[in-house]
Amino acid sequence: MTQKQVAVIGGGIAGVCTAYFLAEAGHDVVVLERHHNVAEEASYTNPGLVAPAYAGPSAAPGMPRKILSSMFKSESAVSFKPSADRALWRWISRWLDECDLERFRINKLRMQRLATYSRDILKLMREHYQIEYEQTRGVLQLFRTAKDLKLAEPAISLLSEYDVPFVMLDAEGARAVEPTLSTHTPLASAIYLPEDEAGNCPLFTKRLKYICTSMGVQFHFTSAVDAIEPGGSGVGLRIAGKRFDADAVVVAAGSDSTRLLKPLGVQLPIYPVKSYVATAIIKNFDHAPVATVIDEAYSVTLTRMGGRIRIAGIPEFGTRTEELQDRALRTLARVGSDWFPHAAIYGKANFWSGALPTLPDGPPLLGATPARNVYINIGHGSGGWTMAAGAGKLVADMVSGRATDIDLDGLTLARYG
Incomplete structure (x- = not known):
């Protein structure tokens, strides 16, 4: 596997889990978050469930x-x-x-397929x-x-x-x-x-942030991404009027993801x-x-x-x-x-x-987009904490070109044709 410089947009539970598994795979990772710390938006509102049996649309x-x-x-x-x-x-x-x-x-x-996988991954992380x-x-x-x-x-x-x-x-x-x-x-x-x-999602996210930092992941807060600019062999990110380059980007920016993806021709409900x-x-x-x-x-x-x-x-x-x-x-x-x-x-x-x-149908969207080297981990709704660890691992595997542990049917952009 070729080591990549990967930017993760979003410091919620989905983004931090993705950053962790990317770093574990050997990539050079930076997390860009518009707030002052991780888990300050949808993850902060999470009810706390890690419940595959209850997971559903x-x-x-x-x-x-x-x-x-x-x-x-x-x-x-x-x-x-x-x-x-x-x-x-x-x-x-x-x-x-x-x-x-x-x-x-x-x-x-x-959703249950992803949630059950995610619970097992979370258990391994917790015990390790x-x-x-x-x-x-x-x-x-x-x-x-x-x-x-x-x-x-x-x-x-x-x-x-x-x-x-x-x-x-x-x-x-x-x-x-x-x-x-x-x-x-x-x-x-x-x-x-x-x-x-169940468990405290913001607390877990903050503790995982410190683990990521020890693995070399860099976190940049109050860093709002204005635009994603694919081109050539990498991807450019426009932040406060300046362009920063990466080999790949993972959009895990919650509700703000639609704004970033729309100019790339990715329009999602x-x-x-x-x-x-x-x-x-x-x-x-x-x-x-x-x-x-x-x-x-x-x-x-x-x-x-x-x-x-x-x-x-x-x-x-x-x-x-x-x-x-x-x-x-x-x-x-x-x-x-x-x-x-x-x-x-x-x-x-x-x-x-x-x-x-x-998303109106429930399951999140993971993986590649039509824009080269742009990946997504979005649309978890209230089940973000339930599915975050597994989704992060799956996206990291896709960025790395590895086979995923579970079937991705219905979890990618392909379900919207």
Whole structure:
């Protein structure tokens, strides 16, 4: 293999994992990040799941009706602000097409293939470097009503079909797994995913940054890339009016990737779906969750991270601002107090939002583009942490000209023809 000078655009979990595996392969790597540190955008908003069994597209049978019905409630699973943004309406149209049952099966299996590989890679990294990132084991999906369970049936059938370990539980069984669950909130049933896990994504990203630095990776912060200029045997990067050259570039810039790729003729249906996060300090550890709980009625994740509970979800469409909507914050606080009312004071949580680069069909896009020596690792949506280690390894292998460990079908630009 020929050693290359490779620039990675983006210092989120996807970019830092890519940089690590490129350096491990023997390349000279630089990471260009427009913020002041790694994991300051989509990775900072990540709910914490590393959950192959749960991984799947938001486009699923029954989801359009669920979203429409929830939009008129005071606490809603989704927020929509009417907009004249044509990109949004094109994205929604494609998303609706992907809600077909067969399309859902295809997309979920593609995501699970990558996510399972990624979890195994992450485990190897964790054990090799003894990385601690407030990780927990086991994920518990809660279904408040039989209707919520009915909506999840297509995903559950795939778990059975592909022998993914899970346990169906009644309310009593769910509380045996998570004894601190409130008995006052209606609970019809639950699914326990014993091999799924969670952890602090920003913390892991920062610790991996130091490992990368020890391997020779250079990080340049407050370095916004204005343009990519392929030509000859390499690639030029335009930064603050100056050109910098590399042998290859990997675009892992989240929602900003579309701006960089469009002049190269690569137009992708990525939309920055806004997501809300609350972090509440645990005041009573005896009443706090042991690991991770997912409220399927609201598609909200509650993750124990050391002395804090992270509550994440409430996708918002139609706005590109960072303004916090009271309705979304109320929903996060409600879900926390519904299940673990005595664990924290949710109204005093730290709230914020971030944009998750999301493709309408779900799986990310990895590998080469029509522009010579320009590669991508983008479109992970809310599953970036779940798929990051595996995606980084696959892209590094492709840049290096190596065979990949898993089938790339449906994970490259080829799926858009």
